Amino acid sequence: MKNLLKIISVFSIMAITVLLISNQHKTISEFTPSDNVADVLNHLGQPYPDHYISDFDSTDIKRGYDLIHVGKTNPPKGFSSSNISKFYTCTSCHNTVREDPTLTEVNQDERLKYAISKDLPYLQGTTFWGAVNRETWYNDDYVLKYGSLVEKAEKSLKESIQLCAQVCSQGRKLQDWEMKSILAYLWSLQMQVTDLEMSFEELDHLNKLSQKNEKDSAISYLKSFYLTKSPATFTDTPKNYNKGYNLKGRPEMGKAIYELGCQHCHHAYGESDLVLDNSKLTFKWLEKNIDTHTHKSIYEIIRKGTYSEMGHKEYMPLYTLEKMSHQQVEDLRAYVEQESK
Template structure:
């Protein structure tokens, strides 16, 4: 009898070993993609937080949205920055209907439909699922500071807090709290718009684990591309596109007015008066930051005694055509209704 049990046990172990890796995996829409990737053999990144607590997530959310929170010892923490919060430049929700491409027009339409700010920075939604940060041309602005930040989310947070936000370094518990909050914003299987056949491939034995990892990663960008571009050579003519005032209104209200509002990050307020439109229109041809072309494409830098500044929009965050939409609205706001 013992011999039979031993043989049966050996056969059972052999049968289990013969089941292809990944077979019968659960693909519930709410399953985090990181969980599936780790299960398939993906190495956990340095910013991984194992089972973040609710308290840590809430502290991180307050730091991101309010700039400070209640510390673990019960005291009120100091502001990370006196000038900005993270959400001055970054959303915390999905921004793109298609996660596999950079499509400014689709992003703007998505923002207008869902009333999402149209900002310079990449969204924190899915931030932990990316593999690099401060990509491409950001080295032109931040130099060697980017070298560490590009491959590390922690260093990216540090760079953003100390340089971009003109603030202070985060304490260890603050960094862990922010990362915990970021993990609460990670992408899930349902976000990838997988076809039924792709779901079967991921759940079944036809693909190797490496092929499954590649399939998952093909459904979202691993980085947020960044290309710096110049204003048009002739600002009176602008870029060679015809602008749409209705789309320009969306950029103005969801982009410009996000910071240029009463009690906003900027001390320059853009309202919806004809006086403001005329002022903006007047300065369009200028070779100074008063021109929408100059300020949007080049931004400004923090100065001694005036730490507030405007980050510029990369090409991926606002296309040349979209800048013409904004100009068309400023010149003819009546056509946007």
């Protein structure tokens, strides 16, 4: 299913490019569901962001797709680029499709149910879908914890991409053509007005605000239909690992987290050396270590992640509270304990 989706994505690039190019710099007299959100905002007086590009084509998008999904591609000159990272691709931590049914709030359970219905990985990173429409990136507690390391990246998508390539992915700096290719691909994943699921009356109200030249109000109104940033809250492990977060776990939800989250990287030849299969032996090992204050405990690994070390660059990023709730951690624990018996 996932391979099929990738194939469909590749064959969709040409169609997407035609749509994007046709929408570039067009005069909008009345906003419609097929309009790009960035174009509507620009028409209302908000400048295009610094990461906006218009001089790209289907080849650029295809290269960007390869760089994000595979880690390398065919450059403008030469046969093949080197891998951005020896350890990860962007999709190790990020989806490239919509992952939230509601764009105006953070709701972990709804996101998980959506992932189940669409067979999507349940990951630590925010999806690249709509990334060009956000206004800040490494947000909130990333800034508080990492300070100057993420200072430039917080307000720059280009700096965020470079930071992720060099530090988060333990890789190298991107060349200019690679940055352009990645941005071209990300712009092919931008939001359209239809994605905001505005009613006819709401879209009509937006148009009336524009016609009355109430541009600021129109901009604020449009942005009320989606989050302009992905919130990030680092949270503590429970004080007592035996008691956990004192929430009753739901094994059926934990199963989905295990399969769509844990096993996304923890599989044979995956990003991690630790393989988490469906054997009773694996579940017994996980259950045994729940109460240990080491990286073998699900509480430690989910809330703190691990660090890159000499000789072992691979590490696991933490799940922020927005990406996995306390309830969902207990759901995972409940599933592990159920399967270990």
